[in-house]
Amino acid sequence: MLGFVVTGLGRASGVRERSPVCGLSARRSGFAGSTMTSSTQAFLAVPPMSRARILRSGRCTSVRMQTSTMQKARHSDKAPRGVHADAAVGAIKSEVLQRKNIQRPVMVGVAADSGAGKSTFLRRVMRMFGSEIPKGHTPQGELITVICLDDWHNRDRQGRKEDSITALDEKCQNFDLMAEQLEALKNGFDIMKPIYNHETGRIDPPELVSPNHIVVVEGLHPMYDARVRKLLDFSVYLDLDDEVKIAWKIQRDMAERGHTLESILASIEARKPDFERFVLPQRQYADAVIQVKLTELLPDDKEGKILKVRLLQREGVPGFKTSYLFDEGSTIEWIPCGRRLTCSYPGIKFRYGPETFYDSDFSAIEVDGEFAKLEELVYIESHLSNTGTKYYGELTQLMLAAQNTPGAYNGTALFQTIIALKIREIYEQLTGRKVEPVVRS
Numbered sequence: 001m002l003g004f005v006v007t008g009l010g011r012a013s014g015v016r017e018r019s020p021v022c023g024l025s026a027r028r029s030g031f032a033g034s035t036m037t038s039s040t041q042a043f044l045a046v047p048p049m050s051r052a053r054i055l056r057s058g059r060c061t062s063v064r065m066q067t068s069t070m071q072k073a074r075h076s077d078k079a080p081r082g083v084h085a086d087a088a089v090g091a092i093k094s095e096v097l098q099r100k101n102i103q104r105p106v107m108v109g110v111a112a113d114s115g116a117g118k119s120t121f122l123r124r125v126m127r128m129f130g131s132e133i134p135k136g137h138t139p140q141g142e143l144i145t146v147i148c149l150d151d152w153h154n155r156d157r158q159g160r161k162e163d164s165i166t167a168l169d170e171k172c173q174n175f176d177l178m179a180e181q182l183e184a185l186k187n188g189f190d191i192m193k194p195i196y197n198h199e200t201g202r203i204d205p206p207e208l209v210s211p212n213h214i215v216v217v218e219g220l221h222p223m224y225d226a227r228v229r230k231l232l233d234f235s236v237y238l239d240l241d242d243e244v245k246i247a248w249k250i251q252r253d254m255a256e257r258g259h260t261l262e263s264i265l266a267s268i269e270a271r272k273p274d275f276e277r278f279v280l281p282q283r284q285y286a287d288a289v290i291q292v293k294l295t296e297l298l299p300d301d302k303e304g305k306i307l308k309v310r311l312l313q314r315e316g317v318p319g320f321k322t323s324y325l326f327d328e329g330s331t332i333e334w335i336p337c338g339r340r341l342t343c344s345y346p347g348i349k350f351r352y353g354p355e356t357f358y359d360s361d362f363s364a365i366e367v368d369g370e371f372a373k374l375e376e377l378v379y380i381e382s383h384l385s386n387t388g389t390k391y392y393g394e395l396t397q398l399m400l401a402a403q404n405t406p407g408a409y410n411g412t413a414l415f416q417t418i419i420a421l422k423i424r425e426i427y428e429q430l431t432g433r434k435v436e437p438v439v440r441s
């Protein structure tokens with residue numbers, strides 16, 4: 001038994017509303033400074049409930065420490081310049097397991113390049129579990145926690161510059177620590193996870209993250225390291241063609257961040273070799289891939305407003321019943337425009353069929369074009385099966401509820417919503433639990 005008083009922990013600085021994932025305009029927060037202070041050490045020794053309270057309040061109170069429940073992570077000091085020396089894993093199982101009655105955390109990986117729509121997708125997923133996005137660095141809702149893998153970058157922005165290395169490079173991640181901490185979380189232990197602060201480009205002292213019913217790990221490399229990959233119950237890859245990536249980045253970075261067209265194109269080009277080397281290969285491991293391409297309904301369209309979106313679903317994944325159109329396993333082309341579905345130019349075309357992807361059995365649903373009226377989607381929904389809905393029309397209701405989000409009228413929202421429903425279904429299948437629908441009929 002140890003016993004001392006924690007003082008001067010400092011404030012959780014700059015806590016502002018942020019997106020569920022890395023690097024969106026709302027900025028990340030953390031504690032000031034980047035090395036482990038005696039107060040941080042003392043903090044690690046406080047029981048998890050008290051630590052959580054301190055973190056949530058953003059204030060330091062004097063806490064008399066009863067017992068030590070955290071230990072230094074084995075791989076914490078492997079990073080260059082010892083940046084992760086203060087990371088830790090729980091020495092005993094998290095009290096959260098009992099309090100929330102968690103049987104086993106279900107872990108989901110979401111991989112994509114920066115700007116590929118992870119935040120937009122994860123907002124849909126979080127809404128599926130009724131979670132408002134909590135404030136703070138890592139959103140920890142009642143049912144779901146979303147962890148950004150940028151937090152295991154082992155060099156800060158300056159360090160990357162000095163070493164001429166991009167954030168996508170495998171050498172820029174502390175995979176040993178990532179694997180150790182995510183495994184601990186999956187096995188029911190709290191962790192003190194590092195923070196990569198996108199506002200300052202620095203690595204901040206760690207934050208407490210506890211196991212949850214569902215833990216999503218998202219970012220550039222969730223399926224890169226075999227040890228992390230094996231922890232995942234389900235994995236998703238968001239796969240944008242270059243033209244679409246450029247169109248979305250232009251729209252965001254020019255409109256919202258004041259970048260020039262030249263600088264956006266240059267940054268995409270500069271990242272490309274490492275993207276192809278370190279991020280893209282993870283696509284082969286994904287259980288679901290959402291591909292976003294330019295439309296084929298308009299010849300030579302480069303604008304990126306009308307999209308062809310494909311949902312590739314791996315067959316045979318435990319708990320994952322693949323969705324299909326009309327008749328499972330057959331090949332279908334469908335133009336639903338007519339009396340039951342209003343279409344505007346250039347129309348809408350669906351395809352469904354089995355497909356071999358990286359030598360594995362997949363099925364693919366594809367939609368090219370835009371929906372004119374979301375309330376008519378129920379007609380499409382009535383021809384889709386295994387969507388994971390709990391009542392007839394739930395998919396349409398969810399699409400309607402998110403009608404002001406990016407891609408609401410095309411296949412990106414449709415397939416992202418189906419995958420969010422699938423994550424709910426997989427969670428239920430793997431745990432035997434039930435989750436109430438958030439949007440009622």
Ligand SMILES: Nc1ncnc2c1ncn2[C@@H]1O[C@H](COP(=O)(O)OP(=O)(O)OP(=O)(O)O)[C@@H](O)[C@H]1O
Pocket residue numbers: 021022023024112113114115116117118119120121248249251252406407408412413
């Ligand atoms: N389905 C979509 N249709 C059109 N635009 C989209 C879609 N999804 C995302 N976008 C736009 O693309 C940009 C990037 O999206 P988002 O922030 O979700 O990506 P991200 O992967 O989280 O990015 P980062 O990693 O850089 O934070 C945003 O401007 C967003 O509005």
Ligand SMILES: O=C(CO)[C@H](O)[C@H](O)COP(=O)(O)O
Pocket residue numbers: 022023114150157167168197198199201220
């Ligand atoms: O690809 C990224 C994933 O979000 C970022 O560029 C990377 O994490 C580095 O962040 P920053 O540019 O804020 O230093």
